[in-house]
Each structure stands twice: as C-alpha cells, then as structure tokens.
Amino acid sequence: MSFKFEKLIIWQNAMDFGEKINSMSQNFPKSEIYNLTSQINRAVDSIALNISEGSIEQSNPEFRRFLGYSIRSLAEVVTCLHKAKRRNYIDTTIFESYYLESYNLMNMMIAFRNKLN
Template sequence: MEYTELKVWKETRLLVNNVYDVTKAFPKDETYGLTSQIRRCVVSIPSNIAEGCGRRTPKDSIHFFHISRGSLYELETQLYLALDQNYIQEKEHKVLLDQIIGCKKLLNGFINYYKTLKTKQTINH
C-alpha cells in the first residue's frame, strides 16, 4: 500500500490544512514567531510518516513515526500557547485538539503494527 492511501497520513494532512486555516488569523507580528513554528511543526507530521514509509527496515520506519508523534505533542503545546495569547478561540482549539488526539491514536496503532513487523523480521533472521 502506498503511504498516500494510509488513513493516518490522510488525517494528518487534513490537520495541516486546518492548522493553516486557523493560523491565517494570527497577528501579523507573529508571522516569524508562533505562526511559523506551528506551521513547520504540523507540516513535519505527515512528512515524517511519508519518510518512515520510504525506509527499508521497520526499525528505521518506526524512528520517523516517533518523530511524527513527537511533533503532534509539540503542536498540541503550541496550540495551548496560541490559546493563552488569545490567537485562537476555545472552540477552534477544541476542534484541533480532538483532531490531534485522533491522529495520535492512528499513529500509535501504525507504530504498533510496524513493531510487529520488526519482531517478525528479527525472528526470521
């Protein structure tokens, strides 16, 4: 299966689009601050999933999936900071957090699947 067909990749890509939409309303003086940081962070999530899928071994793949998961936690924190600064409304924040939680669950399942591949690979060698 191609990574572009994976639900986890599709959902994280949707998260990217939603975060970009929300950050368009951030103050202009945050363009090179929190806005940029949030956008770089969210883009890295599906990007690292794709990179992990392109690796040769499950161990290498899992490494990039863990980076992606770490970026989900980083994004969550940055969105709390944006809420603290009143850059986003409580309702927008909740929608994005719910999306992040869903992405974490999908990604954790995907990591666990790759761990079984890693175990099978170890047994077969």
C-alpha cells in the first residue's frame, strides 16, 4: 500500500535532494541558524511537501498549481545556494553539484507539470 505521490520520481528526487541540502546546511555558521540555514531547509522541504499535497487533488489544475509552488521553492533553494557560496559556506565544487541537481530536478518538475492537462 502506498500513496500516489510516493511513486512519483519527482517526489522521490525531491526527498533525496532535501536530505542532502539539510545535511549540507548543518555546516553553515551558527550565526545563520535562524537565517540562511532555516531558509534553505524550509524551501527544500517545501518542494516535496507541495508535490505530495498537490497530488491529492482530483483536478489537474490544482496539482499544476502545487507543482508551481514546488518549482518556486526550488528556485529559492538555488538562490540560497548562491548566498552560501558568496559567503564562503560552501566551495565551488559543492555549489556546482547541488546547482546541477537543482537544474535537473527543475526540468523534471516542469516537464511533469506540462504533461498534466
């Protein structure tokens, strides 16, 4: 037995990505705990949360709306990654790895949303 959203690759990838970002953000300075650390973790969690919430809706327009929220949350994560890089909390290699993963997830979510009628 499982929920419909658990079968979605975009949800599975968002869940994995969220755990990676959460783990990475634990290395940010303690002074960022209520700022950038909190912001990136809330944004990355919101990606999978909105996919699952939207999948419960019976209408595709509602699911598309929630996927839009997920896409915007992912864009927020990317901005937080840029902030972390500029503040020297992460190096270029880590940034590029998470940036590429973000880019791929974004494209998957947009393609999935575009297939919904």
